[in-house]
């Protein structure tokens with residue numbers, strides 16, 4: 769794992785705002801679960817990966833690690849390690865959030881986009897927000913936003929071959 773020291777040169781802890789962004793893609797295939805944002809979505813196909821392939825939580829975890837300057841989830845949870853075979857990405861997100869807390873940060877806000885032609889995400893978004901807000905210890909649910917878009921049947925997402933996700937996070941420490 770890693771340690772972050774964002775104190776000033778005088779050793780005085782200052783207000784700090786850090787942003788990070790993440791992006792991930794997983795292939796849609798038969799015989800797999802479709803777990804997105806920590807929610808098991810009923811669908812004829814699911815996401816392929818070494819882990820549970822939760823594309824949204826991977827993008828979000830990468831965004832947090834990016835804000836911390838700690839690389840990406842592949843560095844912390846390698847896909848060559850059997851420990852992460854079928855790993856629950858929600859638990860990985862919790863570990864990433866522990867790194868943020870250990871560095872003294874709290875959540876400012878997170879904004880996420882799922883890029884998928886199908887299935888329809890809208891009915892599942894409140895549950896995703898709830899799970900993510902819980903993992904990131906958000907005081908208010910409005911600190912976490914999840915949205916979805918199709919690509920109007922264009923490209924690999926539009927053909928239903930895969931699902932992509934993007935996330936941006938703002939982490940804060942100190943008194944604003």
Ligand SMILES: Nc1ccn([C@@H]2O[C@H](COP(=O)(O)O)[C@@H](O)[C@H]2O)c(=O)n1
Pocket residue numbers: 883884885886887888889890891915916917918919920
């Ligand atoms: N997989 C998806 C994609 C989109 N939505 C919702 O539908 C709205 C319209 O999508 P467009 O791509 O046509 O702009 C979008 O704003 C989402 O609310 C969805 O639920 N699931």
Ligand SMILES: C[C@@]1(CO)OP(=O)(O)OP(=O)(O)OC[C@H]1O
Pocket residue numbers: 792793816817818819820821826841842843845846847848852855860
């Ligand atoms: C979390 C990991 C663990 O194998 O999940 P994967 O399912 O391999 O997914 P990917 O987004 O390709 O890379 C992240 C990996 O570290």
